[in-house]
Structure formats: structure tokens, C-alpha cells
Amino acid sequence: MTDASDGLTMVDAINRALHEAMAEDDSTAVMGQDVGVNGGVFRVTEGLIDDYGAARVIDTPLAESGIVGLAIGMAMNGARPIAEMQFSGFSYYALAQIENHAARIRWRTRGAHTVPLVIRMPYGAGVRALEHHSESREVFYGHMPGLKTVIPATPARAHALLHAAIRDPDPVIFMEPKAVYRQMREPIADDAEPAQIGTSRVVRRGKDLTLVSYGAMLHRALEAAETLAAEDIDIEVIDIETIAPLDAETIAKSVGQTGRLLIVNEAPPSYGAAGEIAMRVIEQEFYALRVPIRRVCGWDVHVPFFAREQTYLPSVDRIRGAARGMMAD
Structure with missing residues (x-):
């Protein structure tokens, strides 16, 4: 886990929140393309597989609908999965799973089942990326009943909001502004509290x-x-x-x-x-x-x-x- 003494970048802060959540709860798992051995395309999940193993840090095939579908099934059966889309522009392949299932299960089952799932995705422009890597389509997810959509602006808020998202009983779309990933550093206390989703x-x-x-x-x-x-x-x-x-x-x-x-x-x-x-x-x-x-x-x-x-x-x-x-x- 990254040392917080000199302040953390947003990448560091999210990585720390993931480490903390996985240490606190054995039902928490991370999955996505290259999240394990390679530590993610932006190295956000670096070191997780060393500490928690391949059974909880799962390198998946390049299939966003499969990643989210697997995560939904895990969430409905007692796990707290955190699925990564490498870029938000690739998450559209999983829209059917997100809209038809993740966002509707609580309503469809009249509260008998929930989907405590976090879908992380880097989004936004400003880093000279290629096509499908720079979109800002948060309105897609904000428009879907049954989803919560969170966008942090600083390292400390990313840490606090990710903890809140992981603990939430409903599916949360967690959009990370990659232009801020390494733009700034911010100290985060060892006893930092989770944020409250839905509060400006x-x-x-x-x-x-x-x-x-x-x-x-x-x-x-x-x-x-x-x-x-x-x-x-x-x-x-x-x-x-x-x-x-x-x-x-x-x-x-x-x-x-x-x-x-x-x-x-x-x-x-x-x-x-x-x-x-x-x-x-x-x-x-x-x-x-x-x-x-x-x-x-x-x-x-x-x-x-x-x-x-x-x-x-x-x-x-x-x-x-x-x-x-x-x-x-």
C-alpha cells in the first residue's frame, strides 16, 4: 500500500482504498482486464494480487459485458465485487448488463436481492488519448434508475467516496477523472472516514x-x-x-x-x-x-x-x- 506521509495522488488514493476494503472484508474482490498481474492500465490496482491472490484479484478476458455480468452474479450471492472498465468508452459494451440487470434487480425482486457492485471507470479528456478514451458520458448512468453515479475531484475525496461506494448496498458507477490521476497530491489521514453518497x-x-x-x-x-x-x-x-x-x-x-x-x-x-x-x-x-x-x-x-x-x-x-x-x- 502507498505511504500517505507525502500526500497521495488520486491513483494512490484509490489503490489505498482498494487495499483497505479488501483487508477489511474477505467478500470484496476486484476484476477486470489486466487488473492483476499488470496492476491495471493506470496501475490503480498495483500490488493487490500480491496481497490477496488471483482468487480475489481476477484478470478477466477482454469482454466488458462478461466482466459486469460475472460481477452482478457475485454481488447477488454475497460478494462485494469491484469491476474495472479500462476506459469509460469501453463500458458501453456492458450497458445491457448494467441497465437490464444491475440497476433493476432490487426493483425486480421487490427488495429480495440487492447488487452491492462498484464499476470503476477512468473517464474524461485532457490526457491526449485516442478515440473512445476521452468521453464524458456520465449522463448515461445518471439517467438510469437504480444506479448511483459518483465522480470524485481530488485524491482525498476519491478515497472517501470509493469506500462509501463499496459499502453501498446498490450498484455504483464510480467515474475517475484521469486528468486528475497524477495532477495533484493530498494527505489522507489513517482514520479517514467514508464520504456520504448524494451530498454536494x-x-x-x-x-x-x-x-x-x-x-x-x-x-x-x-x-x-x-x-x-x-x-x-x-x-x-x-x-x-x-x-x-x-x-x-x-x-x-x-x-x-x-x-x-x-x-x-x-x-x-x-x-x-x-x-x-x-x-x-x-x-x-x-x-x-x-x-x-x-x-x-x-x-x-x-x-x-x-x-x-x-x-x-x-x-x-x-x-x-x-x-x-x-x-x-
Whole structure:
């Protein structure tokens, strides 16, 4: 297990959470392509097979539907499996298993069976990856009843949220922003507590504008907020952490005080999480809004390769420009 004394990257933090969960509960198992001998494509599962053996750290064939199908069966029979999709763009091969079975078993059996399953998947752009490696399709999973969809933004939150996901009685989609995998380090206490799924965090207090984000884009949102402070624009920043269930109350409470809402995510804007967040706030705090809600997202195109990838992603300048425009209205 990685030493926490110098702070952990997100890769280290997730690896530590996996080690801890497997040490605490013999029913916990990890499975996926190359998770064992090779330690995973990003080395997130490194060292697990040495400590817990091939019976609990299972190298599977390259078959996402098979990986998830196996994990569902294990979960229904008393195990707590953690299945890895090498990239979120490959998880679509398992959508039938996720939607038709994992998300429906509790409902289908009227609560007689649950599926305590975690499906981990690196997602998002910003690392100059190839096609099918950079998507941000969290809305697919957030739209499915019966699933919980979690996206951490920092190493400490990844550690706390993964523990919560593993302990949850229902299936959890755990999406890891790979642009943050080794971007930063953060100390994690030996006695760190699990997070609470379905709760947003106010990570910066402010009075002029509410800025909502998650995953890798949270860091750009925070950078924009810090630089705008020099212009006497005081921004409150919220990390939603959980796409589903969405903690709209924390966001609405903030907007009730600031009167302005700006949403930042890297997914395409059409039919996305930003639109859902905006609608929830309209339903709860419409009369508090001083200006129209705005969103800074990716574009309604596939993520471009390499040279134009950063043009696709929301930039700090785009976020600042949107915030300035809202303050001027």
C-alpha cells in the first residue's frame, strides 16, 4: 500500500482504498482486464494480487459485458465485487448488463436481492488519448434508475467516496477523472472516514455567484474563482460529487443567496448534467435568480484529438468570461 506521509495522488488514493476494503472484508474482490498481474492500465490496482491472490484479484478476458455480468452474479450471492472498465468508452459494451440487470434487480425482486457492485471507470479528456478514451458520458448512468453515479475531484475525496461506494448496498458507477490521476497530491489521514453518497460539498464560500462543477473541471472552476476575487467578484464553488442521486438542495440554497448560477462540466451541453442541475434550481429557487443561468461545457461534438483537445474543454478563460458577463447583466 502507498505511504500517505507525502500526500497521495488520486491513483494512490484509490489503490489505498482498494487495499483497505479488501483487508477489511474477505467478500470484496476486484476484476477486470489486466487488473492483476499488470496492476491495471493506470496501475490503480498495483500490488493487490500480491496481497490477496488471483482468487480475489481476477484478470478477466477482454469482454466488458462478461466482466459486469460475472460481477452482478457475485454481488447477488454475497460478494462485494469491484469491476474495472479500462476506459469509460469501453463500458458501453456492458450497458445491457448494467441497465437490464444491475440497476433493476432490487426493483425486480421487490427488495429480495440487492447488487452491492462498484464499476470503476477512468473517464474524461485532457490526457491526449485516442478515440473512445476521452468521453464524458456520465449522463448515461445518471439517467438510469437504480444506479448511483459518483465522480470524485481530488485524491482525498476519491478515497472517501470509493469506500462509501463499496459499502453501498446498490450498484455504483464510480467515474475517475484521469486528468486528475497524477495532477495533484493530498494527505489522507489513517482514520479517514467514508464520504456520504448524494451530498454536494461547498469548497469555496462566496456571495456574488454560485459556480457548480465536478471532476477535473472543478479545478478550473476554482482557479477561475480565485483569479476573479482580484476583480471583487466573490464566487461560491460547489463540487457536486454525485451525479445521481443529485444533491440539488445544497446548490439551490447557495443560489438563493447569490442569485446567480454558472455550471461547468466537460460533457457536451445537450441533455447533460448541466441542464438537469439548472432545471432543479429553477424549480426550487426561480425567483431568487437575478440573471439567466449559464453553463460552460464541452461542445456537441466528439472529443478532438491532441492539438484541439484543450479547445474542446472548458477553459479558465471561458469560465471567467461567463462569470464576468453574469455579473455585468
